Amino acid sequence: MAKFKAVIFDLDGVLVHTDRFHYFAWKATADELGAYFDETINMRLRGVSRMESLEIILERYAGPTLSNAEKLALAEKKNSLFRSYLETMTPKDVEPKVPDVLKKLKAAKLLLAVGSSSKNARFIIEKIGLLSYFDAVSDGNNIKNSKPDPEVFLKAAEFLEVSPKNSLVVEDAVSGIEAAIRGGFFAAATGDAKNHRRAHFLFDDFDELLSYIIC
Numbered sequence: 001m002a003k004f005k006a007v008i009f010d011l012d013g014v015l016v017h018t019d020r021f022h023y024f025a026w027k028a029t030a031d032e033l034g035a036y037f038d039e040t041i042n043m044r045l046r047g048v049s050r051m052e053s054l055e056i057i058l059e060r061y062a063g064p065t066l067s068n069a070e071k072l073a074l075a076e077k078k079n080s081l082f083r084s085y086l087e088t089m090t091p092k093d094v095e096p097k098v099p100d101v102l103k104k105l106k107a108a109k110l111l112l113a114v115g116s117s118s119k120n121a122r123f124i125i126e127k128i129g130l131l132s133y134f135d136a137v138s139d140g141n142n143i144k145n146s147k148p149d150p151e152v153f154l155k156a157a158e159f160l161e162v163s164p165k166n167s168l169v170v171e172d173a174v175s176g177i178e179a180a181i182r183g184g185f186f187a188a189a190t191g192d193a194k195n196h197r198r199a200h201f202l203f204d205d206f207d208e209l210l211s212y213i214i215c
Contacts, residue, residue: 010115
């Protein structure tokens, strides 16, 4: 018996790790601008939309003012580079315990979704061979506001036709937990998100989730 009707997973940092690819692509963008960029700044970009990420990088930019068209071109160039890295991904890049947990959740008749600010979410899920597990994907292509706004999770719940109060969000970013709480969801936190005092559940190993979800 399941304690929830649906589980909505953040993608990067929960099901798979693409941080290194984001870092390489944003570093190349920052270098082109002559703006300082390091791992600490990269951490600020987690769960943040592409254009908002670019604005964070531009905090260290001292050159001529960029037009909106120039910013869009930079963001698109970054994404093209990022997607070239994603092309190398395979099911071997999935966190080891993820497929087994997803199988058990599906066997328990739960609805599953991905809630990610990335516009590449579906592409990544396909590359790592997990798309068949999910009943819906809510991502940067169907939202206007990034986390900590709850829009991405509310859209996922809408796609699944479930209420937030009957859904669990799984996140590794503080902004993601904040989004879940604001949206009225239950929230399970791992990684950096474990620092969020309002998370309902905390876990280190992915399979620990089963004890929170299935009676």
